Amino acid sequence: MDKIGVFLGEKGPYIFIGLIVYIYFKRQNKKEAIYATITVILAILLNHFVELFYFHPRPFADGLGVILKEHIADSSFPSDHTTFMLALSWSLTMFKNTKKWGINMLTFGIILGLCRVFEGIHYPFDILGAAVMGYFSARIIYRLKGLLEPLIDLILKIDNKIFRKA
Numbered sequence: 001m002d003k004i005g006v007f008l009g010e011k012g013p014y015i016f017i018g019l020i021v022y023i024y025f026k027r028q029n030k031k032e033a034i035y036a037t038i039t040v041i042l043a044i045l046l047n048h049f050v051e052l053f054y055f056h057p058r059p060f061a062d063g064l065g066v067i068l069k070e071h072i073a074d075s076s077f078p079s080d081h082t083t084f085m086l087a088l089s090w091s092l093t094m095f096k097n098t099k100k101w102g103i104n105m106l107t108f109g110i111i112l113g114l115c116r117v118f119e120g121i122h123y124p125f126d127i128l129g130a131a132v133m134g135y136f137s138a139r140i141i142y143r144l145k146g147l148l149e150p151l152i153d154l155i156l157k158i159d160n161k162i163f164r165k166a
Helices: 002-025 032-054 080-093 096-118 122-145 145-161
Strands: none
Touching: 002 032, 002 080, 002 096, 032 080, 032 096, 032 122, 032 145, 080 096, 080 122, 096 122, 122 145
């Protein structure tokens, strides 16, 4: 059971990268996938901003629990892994075409985030902080989508030149 929890906690973001690539290329929800990626960038930047002003030790640094995965003793709040997964998910829930994908990914992301608690490297509050950071980042990007439209169009134009079917 420990190996499964550690695997899911560590590899969760890679699973989500695979899902967003699938949504972009196979489902052809390119704009939604691009907005979700921009949301992740904002969310991770905000995480690092929070870490500049607030340090919270990891459970193992407080002498709590059993650590299943070695980790540096940096700030645990909010969880970057979970922020990554939930920012993608929250963003997808904002769009009609990807809402179901977003809800399913959100559920899976919360479970994977809790695996980080199981590993002994996060507190539950770190996962909640990641969920809030992901949600607010998604709301911000969704509200700015009109301003971001020229950037999205440029990305899609580049995509079309690279992946144009002959």
